[in-house]
Amino acid sequence: MIPICSRATISSGVIRKFSQSASRKGYEATIQNLLINRETKVICQGLTGKAGTFHAQEALDYGTKMVGGVSPKKAGQIHLGLPVFGSVKEAVRETKPDASVIYVPPAIAADAILEAIENEVGLIVCVAEGIPEADQIKIVHALKSQSRSRFLGPNCPGIINPLGCKIGIQPGHIHTPGSIGIVSRSGTLSYESAGQITGVGLGQSICIGIGGDPFPGTQHIDAIKVFSMILILKVGTRIVFIGEIGGSMEEEAAEYISEYNMRHNNPKPIVGFIAGVTAPSGRRMGHAGALISGGKGTASEKIKALSRAGVLMVDSPSKIGSEMLRASGMVPNSSHS
Incomplete structure (x- = not known):
């Protein structure tokens, strides 16, 4: 038996304990949980609500292996052909899911996330906007104290593998199977990127929307590492990298990309775009985390860092598809505009 130690976090006055396996190295080790596929088993917290019902049905239609839902007031019922449980603990015990997608109001989202962490769900996806920052900080502390659950x-918008697993609110019809990974802080631009990649005759492996709040459970660098894992399995994996103003996630990812490329003779092509070039300092633009503060987190700094790392930066999201074709060797470099 592997010895288990526990650490705790506090939410709503309740002490929650999270396990940490001695054979793993903390939250970093959960990155691999983002490697979803058509066999990934998913539960839905908030299944019987309006949003949960709509998006769970969309996921089922896409081929996602939904195995159950959680709704305390409707436990024991069948909804969308799925069993409804009163708690995540019951759902985990009965269905043994690999992932959970959460569709509950922002005010109670933190408790739903913490419940999933407490029950060691491998991948937890929450699309809710407007979760209080104090709650987000509690979630981050809980995540850092354990080594079983990865939070997105x-x-x-969530995460999607076009081979048949959609965990989130993405429009599935714009995706097609392929070898290009997409990571984006912006949901809209992740859709734009996927649509363009599909439009030029290419396809995606996994598309990860990390979200635009100040305390994301998964960052660009985590997604890049996941795509590196895919590269081991699929020669030719390429990446679309979408960032925006605020924070330092893009710069940290650029450092990792630079170090990765130095260790490999044929580094994977990465096409990048940073939103918010004209954004004024001190004003949030769209996402809560898209805020330039103290002259830091500007688009120009991020573009420079990524360019130095070898990322092929474009000045408009409309150029992502054509640039990826060039990076893939399908369009002569002389045609670059």
């Missing part, structure tokens, strides 16, 4: 969100 909040305020994100």
Whole structure:
């Protein structure tokens, strides 16, 4: 038996304990949980609500292996052909899911996320916008204290593997299977990127929307590492990298990309775009985390850092598809505009 130690966090006056396996190295080790596929088993917290019902049905239609839902007031019922449980603990015990997607109001989202962490769900996706920052900080502390659950969100579109697993609110019809990974802080631009990649005759492996809030559970660098894992399995994996103003996630990812490329003779092509070039300092633009403060987090700084790392930066999201074709060697470099 592997010895288990526990650490705790406090939410709503209740002490929650989270396990940490001695054989793993903390939250970093959960990155691999983002490697979803058509066999990934998913539960839905908030299944019987309006949003949960709509998006769970969309996921089912896409081929996602939904195995149950959680709704305390409707436990024991069948909804969308799925069993409804009164708690995540019951759902985990009966269905053994790999992932959970959460569709509950922002005010109670933190408790739903913490419940999923407490029950060691491998991947937790929350699309809710407007979760209080104090609650987000509690979630981050809980995540850092354990080594079983990976969190994606909040305020994100989720994650999708076009081979048949959709965990979130993405429009599935714009995606097509392929070898290009997409990571984006912006949901809209992740859709734009996927649509363009599909439009030029290419396809996606996994598309990850990390969200635009100040305390995301997954960052650009985590997604890049996931795509590096895919590269081991699929020669030719390429990446679309969408960032925006605020914070330092893009710069940290740029440092990792630079170090990765130095260790490999044929580094994977990455096409990047940073939103918010004209944004004024001190004003939030769209996402809560898109805020330039003290002259830091500007689009120009991020573009420079990524360019130095070898990322092929475009000045408009409309150029992502054509640039990826060039990076893939399908369009002569002389045609670059």
